Amino acid sequence: MEPTEADEELPADVALLWGRRETGRRGxxxxxxxxxxxxAATEIADAEGLAAVSMxxxxxxxxxxTMALYRHVRSKDELLxxxxxxxxxxxxALSADAGWREGLTRWALLVLENARRHPWYSQLPIGGPxxxxxxxxxxxxxxxxxxxTGLSEPDKVxxxxxxxxxxxxxxxxxxxxxxxxxxxxxxFGRRYSTLLRRLVDPRRMPALAAVVEAGVFDTDExxxxxxxxxEFLYGFALYLDGVERLVAxxxxx
Amino acid sequence: MEPTEADEELPADVALLWGRRETGRRGxxxxxxxxxxxxAATEIADAEGLAAVSMxxxxxxxxxxTMALYRHVRSKDELLxxxxxxxxxxxxALSADAGWREGLTRWALLVLENARRHPWYSQLPIGGPxxxxxxxxxxxxxxxxxxxTGLSEPDKVxxxxxxxxxxxxxxxxxxxxxxxxxxxxxxFGRRYSTLLRRLVDPRRMPALAAVVEAGVFDTDExxxxxxxxxEFLYGFALYLDGVERLVAxxxxx
DNA sequence: CTCAATCGCGTATGACATACGCAGTGAGGA
DNA sequence: TCCTCACTGCGTATGTCATACGCGATTGAG
Numbered sequence: 364m365e366p367t368e369a370d371e372e373l374p375a376d377v378a379l380l381w382g383r384r385e386t387g388r389r390g391x392x393x394x395x396x397x398x399x400x401x402x403a404a405t406e407i408a409d410a411e412g413l414a415a416v417s418m419x420x421x422x423x424x425x426x427x428x429t430m431a432l433y434r435h436v437r438s439k440d441e442l443l444x445x446x447x448x449x450x451x452x453x454x455x456a457l458s459a460d461a462g463w464r465e466g467l468t469r470w471a472l473l474v475l476e477n478a479r480r481h482p483w484y485s486q487l488p489i490g491g492p493x494x495x496x497x498x499x500x501x502x503x504x505x506x507x508x509x510x511x512t513g514l515s516e517p518d519k520v521x522x523x524x525x526x527x528x529x530x531x532x533x534x535x536x537x538x539x540x541x542x543x544x545x546x547x548x549x550x551f552g553r554r555y556s557t558l559l560r561r562l563v564d565p566r567r568m569p570a571l572a573a574v575v576e577a578g579v580f581d582t583d584e585x586x587x588x589x590x591x592x593x594e595f596l597y598g599f600a601l602y603l604d605g606v607e608r609l610v611a612x613x614x615x616x
Numbered sequence: 617m618e619p620t621e622a623d624e625e626l627p628a629d630v631a632l633l634w635g636r637r638e639t640g641r642r643g644x645x646x647x648x649x650x651x652x653x654x655x656a657a658t659e660i661a662d663a664e665g666l667a668a669v670s671m672x673x674x675x676x677x678x679x680x681x682t683m684a685l686y687r688h689v690r691s692k693d694e695l696l697x698x699x700x701x702x703x704x705x706x707x708x709a710l711s712a713d714a715g716w717r718e719g720l721t722r723w724a725l726l727v728l729e730n731a732r733r734h735p736w737y738s739q740l741p742i743g744g745p746x747x748x749x750x751x752x753x754x755x756x757x758x759x760x761x762x763x764x765t766g767l768s769e770p771d772k773v774x775x776x777x778x779x780x781x782x783x784x785x786x787x788x789x790x791x792x793x794x795x796x797x798x799x800x801x802x803x804f805g806r807r808y809s810t811l812l813r814r815l816v817d818p819r820r821m822p823a824l825a826a827v828v829e830a831g832v833f834d835t836d837e838x839x840x841x842x843x844x845x846x847e848f849l850y851g852f853a854l855y856l857d858g859v860e861r862l863v864a865x866x867x868x869x
Numbered sequence: 870c871t872c873a874a875t876c877g878c879g880t881a882t883g884a885c886a887t888a889c890g891c892a893g894t895g896a897g898g899a
Numbered sequence: 900t901c902c903t904c905a906c907t908g909c910g911t912a913t914g915t916c917a918t919a920c921g922c923g924a925t926t927g928a929g
Contacts, residue, residue, distance in 0.1 A: 491797075527785075
């Protein structure tokens with residue numbers, strides 16, 4: 364975290380992300396930092412949703428004027444980019460004693476729990492490969508769990524990218540469905556299967572009609588936060604089964 | 617598509633999605649339909665991005681006034697919900713002769729190709745379980761490929777939901793990275809590995825440092841549209857391996 | 870001591886979603 | 900036949916938003 368040499372060579376946005384600031388500038392002391400602004404913005408987003416995050420609202424939270432923010436953040440888009448890293452907390456030290464399968468499962472559940480606390484995460488732009496300190500720390504944590512598998516480095520990255528893709532999808536679906544559920548709970552109840560029975564023509568969509576007839580959607584609550592992890596793990600375990608096969612084939616484990 | 621009886625019992629938003637309109641109303645003939653509005657909005661989003669879709673812009677495209685749209689669409693959010701289904705085309709008839717593995721692979725690649733043509737798809741709210749005609753048609757197509765596996769209906773749904781989650785993640789990552797690449801190509805070039813070498817402390821992030829040192833990121837182009845499918849299939853194949861194991865264990869195949 | 874870089878911020882500007890109400894339309898009922 | 904009123908398109912107004920611009924105050928470097 365302390366400034367090191369040669370930081371001038373860092374691109375401006377990356378320097379901001381890592382909290383590296385040039386020291387000893389002229390002019391009045393800043394009463395604000397980009398970090399303060401990012402923290403205020405994330406607080407507002409947590410409490411009132413991403414839509415409530417406006418430059419004016421963030422400035423009010425900090426007791427500053429709207430335009431003062433622009434001295435520290437080039438645009439609202441840049442603020443959102445900073446929030447992308449701030450939405451993550453640093454990963455806890457994952458115990459390395461358990462196997463890679465438990466490690467990856469725990470990793471995924473921790474990321475999902477983190478995203479649950481900051482549902483606006485899935486609405487932020489990504490912009491590029493991971494470069495923020497927290498994003499990289501999670502990346503490292505995932506790679507570390509694969510240390511004992513004997514997989515090649517590119518295979519490790521491939522496995523982690525696949526997992527990341529899967530988890531990204533789960534994060535987006537959970538955030539969207541959770542918001543939709545709050546806004547319109549009836550759409551998740553018995554009404555759904557009733558509607559499907561009316562709308563799904565068995566001649567046009569036989570497989571879906573069979574599923575509907577089998578009663579798979581006959582439930583009072585299609586999106587239940589308490590069961591979300593269980594349902595996630597059903598599919599995620601299939602992915603891990605594939606990784607297991609890869610490890611057996613190419614790894615030294 | 618022709619109006620059937622008992623459509624009044626359909627919730628208003630669902631009726632809109634399925635193009636069911638009550639006939640024989642008083643007053644002047646509408647010069648506009650919700651479908652026209654949705655089509656105009658998708659055209660604008662395709663050509664200029666979702667940010668260019670404003671009520672005024674859509675109305676101008678149609679030669680109407682802004683406020684005329686609100687007679688057919690309750691709000692912009694409702695328009696976005698209609699776009700969620702309109703972003704999909706109906707799935708082509710998937711040849712049932714190939715195995716389920718080829719079927720699901722083809723399904724996923726078709727969905728990704730569809731999303732590539734409408735990159736704004738990943739920015740739309742989802743709102744609830746799939747209810748639009750095109751969404752349901754794709755759902756059916758996926759279930760149909762699993763017909764010969766002997767899996768139970770709940771297992772089929774679980775497998776398809778997992779695939780959907782994975783593909784959702786891929787769609788979001790592709791859309792975001794593609795936009796980020798267009799806006800800021802340097803972030804995807806050699807600069808990335810250079811930055812990582814400077815920022816990743818091998819003591820704090822040993823696994824990531826090892827990957828960086830192994831040269832995994834030493835490439836001129838981290839996001840290459842031409843290789844995207846290949847990279848996707850690396851991870852997706854792992855998921856399918858897991859499905860294969862499930863079929864071997866629980867299916868009759 | 871000077872001065873230019875940097876600060877916070879007041880004041881526009883233009884885009885946006887949308888509430889409200891008016892005037893015209895045309896099918897159903899008298 | 901004609902009246903009624905649900906329904907149409909739309910002009911206007913309101914409040915919110917991001918952000919360009921420039922002013923006056925501050926302060927470290929020379």
